[in-house]
Amino acid sequence: MDLDIEIDGWPRSHDWADLAERACEAAEKVAPELANQRLSASVLFTVDEEVQTLNREWRTKDRPTNVLSFPMMTRAELLALAPDGGPEMLGDIALAHETCAREAADKGVAIERHAMHLVLHGLLHLAGHDHEISDGDAETMEALEIKALALLGLPDPYGDRDNQELA
Template identity: 55%
Template sequence: MIVIESDSDGEWDSRTDWHALAEQAARAAVECSRYGALLDSALGAEISVKFTDDSEVQALNAAYRSVDKPTNVLSFPMVEPELLAPLLEADGGEILLGDLILAHGVCAREAAAKQIAIEAHAAHLVVHGVLHLLGYDHESGDEDAEAMEVLEQQALAAIGVSDPYAVTEVQT
């Protein structure tokens, strides 16, 4: 079973149920991955999602990645990728798969630039981050990047979010 814990600070609009968004997007990502069986597993696999501000993400990015600027989402896996497959056979227990941290300002700016709702962009970032927690890596080569992109598209389609990689034609 997948357990999603989440927290959102004041910059994230209180009219949106960010916990429900995180849960829906995270479950969709897991289901589309090679670890979909975790959804029905006796193992309690937890994912923590924090919706926060740019300054907190910048501090974490600087401390853990030596990049002194905010980014849209940070993923902190707690399980080595080679240890994920054996978890599918677990007959109980609990494990923390990892933490995701989303930066409001970066997300809002990117959503505005793409002319999409911040909720759709945040759902994409949660899906993307969960896939990182599950060992997927778009920076290890074109083939891996394409495979991860396909999983993101499938997960987002399952929750009614448009393909973030679709190229829209410009009318002239």
């Protein structure tokens, strides 16, 4: 999958584009349907105000949130997508800096680690996974996130499946 990454309002002290690319590579390993070379997605690292506007306009929730995902195809369409053909836009992801920074601080983790998790989370939403449908769907999505983060050497962000740091 090809990512179109835009960074606006996040500190330049970290390579957010590289972080998103690494998250994408891990997501492709745990959700191989994302590895289709025809796919592209946009990732916007932005500020709370912009995410709040998107959340209000598209979800009628007038507040910022950590990450928003806007899929442009259904899971069935993604799974049926042939490897040959023209490019296909999977969807868009937007991360809110202030909310991500606050959540990372509350969790006692680096913002880079939290942002990595949120990019993975967003990509899995674009792939049609949804933790809000049922407990079973939530467990499936969390397991994929945990597995992808483990591939990146990061621990279980939920703390209920693996209580040890992963190498």
